[in-house]
Amino acid sequence: MALRCWRWWPRPAWLRSRPPPAGSPLSFRQPFSTQELTPQICVVGSGPAGFYTAQHLLKHHPRAHVDIYEKQLVPFGLVRFGVAPDHPEVKNVINTFTQTARSDRCAFRGNVVVGRDVLVPELREAYHAVVLSYGAEDHQALGIPGEELPGVLSARAFVGWYNGLPENQELAPDLSCDTAVILGQGNVALDVARILLMPPEHLEKTDITEAALGVLRQSQVKTVWIVGRRGPLQVAFTIKELREMIQLPGTRPILDPADFLGIQDRIKEAPRPRRRLTELLLRTATEKPGAEGAACQALASRSWGLRFFRSPLQVLPSPDGQRAAGIRLAVTRLEGAGEATRAVTTGDTEDLPCGLVLSSIGYKSRPIDPSVPFDPTLGIIPNTEGRVVDMPGESEQEVWVLSDGGGPEGWCRCSDWEKLDAEEVSRGQGAGKPREKLVDPQAMLRLLGPCA
Numbered sequence: 001m002a003l004r005c006w007r008w009w010p011r012p013a014w015l016r017s018r019p020p021p022a023g024s025p026l027s028f029r030q031p032f033s034t035q036e037l038t039p040q041i042c043v044v045g046s047g048p049a050g051f052y053t054a055q056h057l058l059k060h061h062p063r064a065h066v067d068i069y070e071k072q073l074v075p076f077g078l079v080r081f082g083v084a085p086d087h088p089e090v091k092n093v094i095n096t097f098t099q100t101a102r103s104d105r106c107a108f109r110g111n112v113v114v115g116r117d118v119l120v121p122e123l124r125e126a127y128h129a130v131v132l133s134y135g136a137e138d139h140q141a142l143g144i145p146g147e148e149l150p151g152v153l154s155a156r157a158f159v160g161w162y163n164g165l166p167e168n169q170e171l172a173p174d175l176s177c178d179t180a181v182i183l184g185q186g187n188v189a190l191d192v193a194r195i196l197l198m199p200p201e202h203l204e205k206t207d208i209t210e211a212a213l214g215v216l217r218q219s220q221v222k223t224v225w226i227v228g229r230r231g232p233l234q235v236a237f238t239i240k241e242l243r244e245m246i247q248l249p250g251t252r253p254i255l256d257p258a259d260f261l262g263i264q265d266r267i268k269e270a271p272r273p274r275r276r277l278t279e280l281l282l283r284t285a286t287e288k289p290g291a292e293g294a295a296c297q298a299l300a301s302r303s304w305g306l307r308f309f310r311s312p313l314q315v316l317p318s319p320d321g322q323r324a325a326g327i328r329l330a331v332t333r334l335e336g337a338g339e340a341t342r343a344v345t346t347g348d349t350e351d352l353p354c355g356l357v358l359s360s361i362g363y364k365s366r367p368i369d370p371s372v373p374f375d376p377t378l379g380i381i382p383n384t385e386g387r388v389v390d391m392p393g394e395s396e397q398e399v400w401v402l403s404d405g406g407g408p409e410g411w412c413r414c415s416d417w418e419k420l421d422a423e424e425v426s427r428g429q430g431a432g433k434p435r436e437k438l439v440d441p442q443a444m445l446r447l448l449g450p451c452a
């Protein structure tokens with residue numbers, strides 16, 4: 001694949017360099033049904049959705065060309081910046097993506113912010129089809145007083161910090177407190193709790209950034225509460241992540257058996273994964289550990305707990321008002337059945353002292369370009385089976401959106417990314433890490449030198 005450098009090309013030149021769409025009017029399907037056309041497809045975002053899309057297109061059309069635009073200098077989205085450093089096996093998918101990127105019909109174009117450096121209408125002019133797969137980067141705000149206090153962070157930003165996302169490198173989380181509260185009971189919440197409580201030496205051979213590891217080594221956090229509005233039957237994490245928490249060295253779980261009253265009967269009809277997950281929770285909450293488990297727990301210096309039926313009301317300030325010192329939670333009870341179960345407040349409240357509040361209550365997409373419709377309530381681009389609806393302007397080009405999974409690969413063989421990749425791998429070698437991530441975009445650009 002030809003090396004394409006996006007760092008130095010002025011926008012109009014490279015846009016004009018795209019071949020005009022062949023034939024008109026075109027439908028998205030036409031380029032895939034004829035051998036004569038060379039479909040030029042543009043994918044926005046190089047996470048799993050973008051890469052699987054590219055992979056699929058290249059596989060199913062022998063002439064299709066796919067350009068993957070990415071605002072970061074490096075590809076792979078949340079596989080690099082989201083997946084926890086102690087889960088390297090999840091990142092193996094990068095190998096497949098790399099194969100895709102190496103196709104001579106695929107180009108990775110990092111360091112291009114679509115909606116700023118190039119607009120969607122410009123892409124529509126230059127390509128037969130545009131696929132929007134730029135993820136869901138906005139975190140859901142808590143919408144409660146005190147949310148702005150130092151010590152309150154988005155779990156996503158915390159993850160980005162230890163995973164080397166450039167924009168989160170200044171986060172400087174203060175881990176000098178004894179207790180942290182995580183709001184939300186999904187896998188991201190468990191990732192964050194695990195990283196906060198894991199003995200730092202267990203992270204030494206991972207690709208966590210050296211800076212984050214340094215801060216974690218100094219951490220005073222001993223207790224992490226993971227708080228959910230609803231009950232044990234509604235947790236959003238999965239059994240693998242729960243098991244890891246239960247087995248986390250040096251920690252013990254704190255679960256209140258009262259939260260599990262009557263659960264045994266209610267899970268009989270639940271689908272198998274939910275039943276197994278709940279049974280594990282139930283056993284952890286109610287059964288005495290065996291001799292070995294009990295000995296481990298007695299030695300544990302750190303703990304984590306799940307707090308159910310609690311909804312955040314207010315972040316409580318320290319006496320000088322300078323930072324978070326606790327959180328006021330509304331006690332809730334459940335109304336309705338099945339999927340429609342809602343948590344309603346009972347009027348009771350509980351104050352939980354803590355120096356760190358991490359919110360992990362969901363993410364939504366953000367609009368990137370005024371020409372693309374956006375549903376601010378759902379936080380998505382409205383679409384019908386992927387096809388963007390009500391797209392203004394000429395409709396000869398197609399605009400598609402993918403929110404998750406879906407499909408691409410790739411980057412180019414002698415690409416800038418491969419140079420950065422090699423540099424990261426070599427920097428990690430001394431410490432026995434798979435890589436030491438580069439986190440400063442300016443330094444990365446300097447390392448790449450002038451474009452070949």
Ligand SMILES: Cc1cc2nc3c(=O)[nH]c(=O)nc-3n(C[C@H](O)[C@H](O)[C@H](O)COP(=O)(O)OP(=O)(O)OC[C@H]3O[C@@H](n4cnc5c(N)ncnc54)[C@H](O)[C@@H]3O)c2cc1C
Binds near residue numbers: 050087137191
């Ligand atoms: C903290 C965290 C941990 C996770 N851990 C796991 C895990 O262990 N296992 C698992 O299976 N799933 C995990 N997930 C879920 C998984 O990461 C996501 O489901 C998946 O990454 C979504 O893929 P995507 O391609 O839609 O989005 P993303 O991976 O977010 O990719 C979107 C890409 O678009 C780029 N982009 C954004 N805006 C623009 C723009 N304007 N111009 C150009 N490019 C742009 C972004 O930089 C990014 O590279 C995790 C998610 C999070 C938040």
